Amino acid sequence: MLLSAERSVLLLVDLQQRLMPVIHAGDSVVARAARLADAAALLDVPVLATEQYPDGLGPTVEALAGYPRATLAKTAFSAAADPGFQALLPAGTREIVIAGVETHVCVLQTALELLGSRHRVILAADASGSRDPADHQAAVERARQHGVEVVTSEMVLFEWLRDSRHPAFRQVQKLLK
Numbered sequence: 001m002l003l004s005a006e007r008s009v010l011l012l013v014d015l016q017q018r019l020m021p022v023i024h025a026g027d028s029v030v031a032r033a034a035r036l037a038d039a040a041a042l043l044d045v046p047v048l049a050t051e052q053y054p055d056g057l058g059p060t061v062e063a064l065a066g067y068p069r070a071t072l073a074k075t076a077f078s079a080a081a082d083p084g085f086q087a088l089l090p091a092g093t094r095e096i097v098i099a100g101v102e103t104h105v106c107v108l109q110t111a112l113e114l115l116g117s118r119h120r121v122i123l124a125a126d127a128s129g130s131r132d133p134a135d136h137q138a139a140v141e142r143a144r145q146h147g148v149e150v151v152t153s154e155m156v157l158f159e160w161l162r163d164s165r166h167p168a169f170r171q172v173q174k175l176l177k
Helices: 026-042 103-114 133-145 153-161 169-175
Strands: 008-013 047-052 070-074 095-101 120-129 149-151
Touching: 008 026, 008 103, 026 047, 026 095, 026 120, 026 153, 026 169, 047 103, 095 103, 103 120, 103 133, 120 133, 120 153, 133 149, 149 153, 153 169
Parallel strands: 008 047, 008 095, 047 070, 095 120, 120 149
Antiparallel strands: none
16 A cells, blocks of 8 residues: 555654764765655655653754654653654544654654554654664564564655656655755
8 A cells, every 4th residue: 555645644753963973874864864854845744753852862953853843852762652642643644654763762662552553654764773783674674574564765755746747746856866
């Protein structure tokens, strides 16, 4: 089943200033997450963010800070475990596309907990990362084994568009260059 921009939310998990410098290929993770956020803005897909203990890890990185319509400060590793999380989701949300760090901790725990909800859970693997690539890979494999759909950011963009005649096609296509 293809993703739908009308039913999706983009969730940016813990892409924070003091955490990103230690993430393997962190610049690429942020760039792919920004690509998703740019496309989400063009296609009216709501963007939400979480911040793990922001007093210690700082706010969302500057490159992504302007996108979220709401940001949830949390201490639980799973955003879905926070009592305020469900209230952040817009009515009609059916698909949650997740990007963020660390894949094997907050991203994975959020994705696995969301599987029990009424939402379809999609992990943008190339827009997620961990300090150790082995942790990232193990988390992606575990997420897939439990029913999380693993995709790339480019797959999300083209599924949200569906057709090269979409009015935003050329703008989204520029994000890929």
